[in-house]
Amino acid sequence: MNTNKEQLQASLVTINKLSELTGYSSGALRKKIERGVLVEGMHYVRSPDSRILISLCAFQAWALGVSTEPLSKMAKEVRHA
Numbered sequence: 737m738n739t740n741k742e743q744l745q746a747s748l749v750t751i752n753k754l755s756e757l758t759g760y761s762s763g764a765l766r767k768k769i770e771r772g773v774l775v776e777g778m779h780y781v782r783s784p785d786s787r788i789l790i791s792l793c794a795f796q797a798w799a800l801g802v803s804t805e806p807l808s809k810m811a812k813e814v815r816h817a
Contacts, residue, residue, distance in 0.1 A: 748781065748789035758795070765790070774798065777806055 755762040768774045769788065776782065779798060780790040797804035 747792040749792060751788055751790065754790050754792075754795065757792075758799075777808065778804065779807075781807055 749757070751762045751765050754760070754765060765774070769776075769780065774780055774790070774795070779794040780788050783789055791807055794804045794807065
């Protein structure tokens, strides 16, 4: 059974959805990606169709100034739970 923490770690959302949830504009989020503030593999992944999906957990950690683990490690932990 997945815990809420595992579900949050596994939650990936589009830039538009993250914009709705956080109040950051989608343009501001894209700029953070372009400038390397949000890092691929750490804060977001690209789906097979190249769409950017941002981890809610990693974004929250960034917003709080807390370090986070790479998404690949979080995904392994969720799969083994």
